[in-house]
Amino acid sequence: MYAQPVTNTKEVKWQKVLYERQPFPDNYVDRRFLEELRKNIHARKYQYWAVVFESSVVIQQLCSVCVFVVIWWYMDEGLLAPHWLLGTGLASSLIGYVLFDLIDGGEGRKKSGQTRWADLKSALVFITFTYGFSPVLKTLTESVSTDTIYAMSVFMLLGHLIFFDYGANAAIVSSTLSLNMAIFASVCLASRLPRSLHAFIMVTFAIQIFALWPMLQKKLKACTPRSYVGVTLLFAFSAVGGLLSISAVGAVLFALLLMSISCLCPFYLIRLQLFKENIHGPWDEAEIKEDLSRFLS
């Protein structure tokens, strides 16, 4: 009886509390409701060139697959001498090995504890097993039709690209499966080459370009981004050049693919980010900010 006259006389302000009795109905909406609207609280601002830089990893893998296929085509056609490829591969591997240590000054080696002797043993294992199995690889798929072999190789290489670890933390990533798929594809393609020596060289090259090259590129990107960009551009031009020698249409399409991935997709991402509107306000669900891990066993 006494409070009502006071309410009538004074203008009471609405408060977002539940422990006080306020003279407002339950479905009352205050004028200051929309003032608490927030947009894009957790959104991250992307820079164009940073995104282009990150997309270079995808460019690298696509170029690796392209180079592998081009080399295989040259050997299958007999245009490339196996000995030349073997020598070039070994030399490149040696240069890469030296660069791998020079880039970080040996800190990675000390941290991982990998000795040069172990590396040498691994190399010997690779060469020995590959050379020993090459006659079997030569005759492995003689009775299987070529179309089946090509189809299997295509699917395996696509799987390799899908499951590769590009740095994003995704459940689909499985470096082991990716590498195994690449090796499987290389074995399938190697079985179509004319001689055992070709098969041996092909499988060795596959190991170099699918296993060793990504390791070097990862370290190069982490330590010297500028040189990484240069190497990427050089690798891309080499791939396009090789493909151009086989098929001009293929080269043009591949170049367009690379351009779209490296330039167009980042631009598209940044342009679309302008239209992003994540709305937050009083209507959001309550979040528990306290750590509950101590209640778990």
Next chain:
Amino acid sequence: MVLKAFFPTCCVSTDSGLLVGRWVPEQSSAVVLAVLHFPFIPIQVKQLLAQVRQASQVGVAVLGTWCHCRQEPEESLGRFLESLGAVFPHEPWLRLCRERGGTFWSCEATHRQAPTAPGAPGEDQVMLIFYDQRQVLLSQLHLPTVLPDRQAGATTASTGGLAAVFDTVARSEVLFRSDRFDEGPVRLSHWQSEGVEASILAELARRASGPICLLLASLLSLVSAVSACRVFKLWPLSFLGSKLSTCEQLRHRLEHLTLIFSTRKAENPAQLMRKANTVASVLLDVALGLMLLSWLHGRSRIGHLADALVPVADHVAEELQHLLQWLMGAPAGLKMNRALDQVLGRFFLYHIHLWISYIHLMSPFVEHILWHVGLSACLGLTVALSLLSDIIALLTFHIYCFYVYGARLYCLKIHGLSSLWRLFRGKKWNVLRQRVDSCSYDLDQLFIGTLLFTILLFLLPTTALYYLVFTLLRLLVVAVQGLIHLLVDLINSLPLYSLGLRLCRPYRLADKPTALQPRGAHLPPPQLWLPPQALLGRPVPQAVPWGAHLPLEAERGQAGLRELLARLAPPHGHSQPSALPGWHQLSWRMSCALWTLLCAPEHGRPCYHTLGLEVIGSEQMWGWPARLAALHHWHCLPWDPLPTCCGHHGGEHSNPRCPEHCPMPTLCTQVQRVRPPQQPQVEGWSPWGLPSGSALAVGVEGPCQDEPPSPRHPLAPSAEQHPASGGLKQSLTPVPSGPGPSLPEPHGVYLRMFPGEVAL
């Protein structure tokens, strides 16, 4: 006059001798019971016949002579037989003759007293009747055993017809206890002699079977010990023993023989049946084996088999070569890995080449081997079949090797592929936790694993094809061996004896019927029936302890008595006299105890309880109808009995005495409860004084009189009780003159009681 001679059929083929039997003069019949063979001593014969007559009371005597010989010595034997008539005099004298091997019989009956009767003919006509002694005895057509007093009457009554013959044969059992096979002064032939020879042989066989079984059992145990020694447990011999079906079959046969010749007795019909089945199957097996042996060794069949064996092996080898060449090409249009295909094909072809060389090397000795193998059929058809199965296994050993190679290669490949597939996907089998876990492999491990996986995956179809083909071949051989083993198992396990019993004697397969358990009815002791009768002549103190049990036990006792009468009379007679003494002793003891209770209390108040018990006990004497009437009347009372009693007491005595006699109303109440129907009929004094007077008299006289002899006192209360009960029964009826004479007696007793109370 025709003379009837009854001759047993079992003596038709016996040697010559004397005819022993009975002569029935009433119907002129001679019943021959047995033939007494030569030689004999006449005195001993007479003694034997005397003993038989004394034991069986049948007029057994020598009736005549029996001649069963050839024609030539008949003359001398005839004279000898004639002379025997003087030793054993009998009228008439029978002479039965029969030629050995012939069917001619001659029967004569002569009378020695012919001169005395000149008119009668010298010889009578004889009617020879054959009868089966064994059937006559088994049929039991003779009269049952009767008392010696009536034996003459029975014999006289049964003289007519064939009853005399049956009676004579049945009662002459003493004569049949000895025959020609027993050691005795005389040798007889009768129905017991027929099967003695066979039984003797059976007895000899039965006695000899024991030692034979022991010998064979020990021999078998020796063989088992030899086979179970350590040498046969070593790897090569144990492996061969488990693989060769011949060794298995021999082991099986050894077990069967051990079971057959074991000296342990069968504990139940199942074991007996199993042993019999084993014997039957072994006999069948050996018989079939001998048949096979005779068939093989006749007409040089073994040579033909040996000649046909090598070409068959060559043919099989050629077929295998064709199969392998087909596999090395493009089998069924499938594309195999040519390199692996060539390697495997050449490997197997080399094995076939080795096998053919081995077969040709062994060909000169095949006939000899088959001949010796054929001899194994003596042990049974199963052993021969097992050997055949082993021979097939040896001849197809190369196919078995191919199957083993293909299976091992295929299993190795499948195992490797499953393991490498896990590596391909970056996983690993966790042996400790028995599950698949993720694993991070090194680069070289991944490379080698993937390489091997690829190779195995692409070579799998070729290996699978070889494995499939050789498995089918192996299945073909195993099917043939399986059929042979099936036949062997059939012969080993066919229950021939059980089948034979099922066909011929089904009843012997049934289990033993459960013995019927005689159930005797549980009869209650007959003493329980006596209390009602005994109570009639007993005084009240003795009747009280048994009163509570009267209704139920009496009825039960009567039922038991009826059952006893219906079933057995003697037990009833025996039980009755034995029950009386027990009853007397028990009643005497109860009366002594009751008397002690009456004498023990020092005060007068316990007497009230005793008196109440007595009063309640006396109620039982009336029976159910009176009790029901009493209860009915008690419930119908409209007034309270207590004031009436007090009123009466006040009227009789002065007021100051009434409070002193307060315990009296309790007794009055009890009395009123016991006899409610009497009040409306008669005045208050008579129903109260009559029963209470008698009870109080007993209570008062007890402590006052210190007489030691107790048997007299039980008699006195009973004498008083009789008129009391009589009075009560009379008072129940509406007789007006009944209660009149009883007034003065209770009054006097009442006066006696009060001085005691005053003293207390």
